[in-house]
Amino acid sequence: MYLGLDLGTSGIKGVVIDDAQQLVAEARAPLTVARPHPGWSEQSPAEWLSATSDVMAALGSQIDMSAVKAIGLSGQMHGATLIDAKGDVLRPCILWNDTRSHAEAARMDADPQFRHVSGNIVFPGFTAPKLAWVKNNETNVFAATDKVLLPKDYLRLWLTGVAVSEMSDAAGTSWLDVGARDWSDDLLAATGLERAHMPSLVEGSAVSGTLRPELASNWGLPAGIPVAGGGGDNAATAIGVGVTKPGQAFLSLGTSGVIFAATERYAPAPDTAVHTFCHALPDTWHQMGVILSAADALEWYGRLVRQTPAALTGALEGVAAPGRALFLPYLGGERTPHNDARIRGALIGLQNETDTAAGTRAVLEGVSFALKDNLDALAATGTQINNLIAVGGGSASRVWLRTLATCLGVPIAVPVSGDFGAAFGAARLGMMAVSNDLTIATPPKIAETLEPEAQHKDAFAEAHIRYRSTYSALRTLS
Structure with a gap:
């Protein structure tokens, strides 16, 4: 069996599929969104973790989780989760639909290298202008930032202890050289960051790490279970359909x-x-x-x-x-x-x-x-x-x-x-990571x-x- 976890805006969903890619269990836990000012949209990463624990408990009440062979992750894109050197979250995550950084986005987009290297307009909802806003408005937070993680990749950090992202989600940051599938040092420098601030990169169908032993034990999962790179929510949905x-x-x-x-x-x-x-x-x-x-x-x-x-x-x-x-x-x-x-x-x-x-x-x-x-x-x-x-x-x-x-x-x-949505696609990516079979994502x-x-x-x-x-x-x- 294979587990897919999708960290959405309104909730976290978990599904388990069998070797024939048939759904055998599913569970969901709600999330809340804070809007402290017009155009702002934030979430507490701590809530993601507690909701994930609730989803795992619900799945464990339905099936024997010891047969799960791999985990895949999906999640809302573009969110800025800022972590200090101790691994602590510095502020609420600024979400994909937050538009406070529209001025910063416009300034970045006026710099030709962003469109040339990333292949995209710098939208206010993307991650890079959010960091520019933090740098301009929350100086102490920016100075203390050791890692910038996308939402599902913060969940991965908790699950595995490693800071890793994958190509589809990273492409929505305005820092990725999308053609080369690698971080751009020049785009990072333009935001006041270095490659060391970013997670390492894997493909979505590759193994990114293994589940921490204490979580595997708590949830009845096998020791050393691999966690796939996964995908941003839309890319994972594409795998699902x-x-x-x-x-x-x-x-x-x-x-x-x-x-x-x-x-x-x-x-x-x-x-x-x-x-x-x-x-x-x-x-x-x-x-x-x-x-x-x-x-x-x-x-x-x-x-x-x-x-x-x-x-x-x-x-x-x-x-x-x-x-x-x-x-x-x-x-x-x-x-x-x-x-x-x-x-x-x-x-x-x-x-x-x-x-x-x-x-x-x-x-x-x-x-x-x-x-x-x-x-x-x-x-x-x-x-x-x-x-x-x-x-x-x-x-x-x-x-x-x-x-x-x-x-x-x-x-x-x-x-x-x-x-056949993102959680199902994430489970398929988990299946790909251990089978090395990239042809299993067939249409429904x-x-x-x-x-x-x-x-x-x-x-x-x-x-x-x-x-x-x-x-x-x-x-x-x-």
């Missing part, structure tokens, strides 16, 4: 929204705001468009009208032509294609007839239009996507997926019942494929034009 080769792609409707396409070569296109990162497998890369609020936007609307997202989408009957109400899902800024940390969301075009259902449709459509912008940005890089596999919590809504298929003009495949069986609805094609195209015009107007007000 078998998106590893050119022409394969997935759509994720999680807290954020992602369109992810695997590539066989490094082909950066930073001007498009498309992310070009290493994949979790050797000699493989991927391109990715990211919006910061997808299912999170529906959660926000649910709190506003005091209904659950499932109830809101469940009340809708099929796809309809877009109405007058228009939602822009920029609740905390945006990445692809706008790279705009200051922009904020809007719900406009309201009229007497606008009811809760119309508001729900506007939210689903607004997220769909934002993802259409991402698809167009990917197309501008030469990446063509002919179909998508749907994953993430939002993909439970067939109405939303049909809306997306119609808006994007791309068929969307829905896997058979099961979880497809339950149904949702085709674009031709009768609404023109209406969605017209509404998307209005959406883009509204963004331009909103930007002048933000």
Whole structure:
């Protein structure tokens, strides 16, 4: 059996799969996010450890953990976890959706070497500008920093005692030479850091260390069990759904929204705001468009009208032509294609007839239009996507997926019942680490494929034009 741990924003999930890659146990523990100031988003790394212990206890109550052969890790990307020379955490982790460092990001992005070497825009959510912000605003913390770790890699440090990262997660820091798959000394120096501040690097399918004996004993795991490099959450999800080769792609409707396409070569296109990162497998890369609020936007609307997202989408009957109400899902800024940390969301075009259902449709459509912008940005890089596999919590809504298929003009495949997300992908990476078989990441069986609805094609195209015009107007007000 193989264990996958995914450190998400809202919780930690653990799954155990058997040698046939069938799920045999799963557990989850929630996490909280602190927002002490507008645009800030932080988490306590200590909470990650206690939540992991809860997940392991829950898994141990379901199965005999002594048969687990390897562990794989996945996690939210870009977070800055700062560790001193004693191994103590210096401050709460600054998360991926924190935009406080927008000024630092802009200054870094104006330095040509960052785009040239990292292959990407320096987004405010990436790790390097966060460290620049700490250097400018928390001088003592920066001076005491001995290691900078991404969230899952801090979890790895606790599990194994070694500071190690892997290529897919490291690519989102703005410090990695993504083509060479190595830290860039020049980019680190531009942030006031050295290679010694960074963890060592392995491929996601390689062994990074072994579980500490006391934890193995506490959790009923074998002594010396290996821990794989793993992957950032999206790369691990790609492993989970078998998106590893050119022409394969997935759509994720999680807290954020992602369109992810695997590539066989490094082909950066930073001007498009498309992310070009290493994949979790050797000699493989991927391109990715990211919006910061997808299912999170529906959660926000649910709190506003005091209904659950499932109830809101469940009340809708099929796809309809877009109405007058228009939602822009920029609740905390945006990445692809706008790279705009200051922009904020809007719900406009309201009229007497606008009811809760119309508001729900506007939210689903607004997220769909934002993802259409991402698809167009990917197309501008030469990446063509002919179909998508749907994953993430939002993909439970067939109405939303049909809306997306119609808006994007791309068929969307829905896997058979099961979880093929980041935790499952992490377990597969653990399996690869001990088997040296990189071919096991095959796509899941497809339950149904949702085709674009031709009768609404023109209406969605017209509404998307209005959406883009509204963004331009909103930007002048933000």
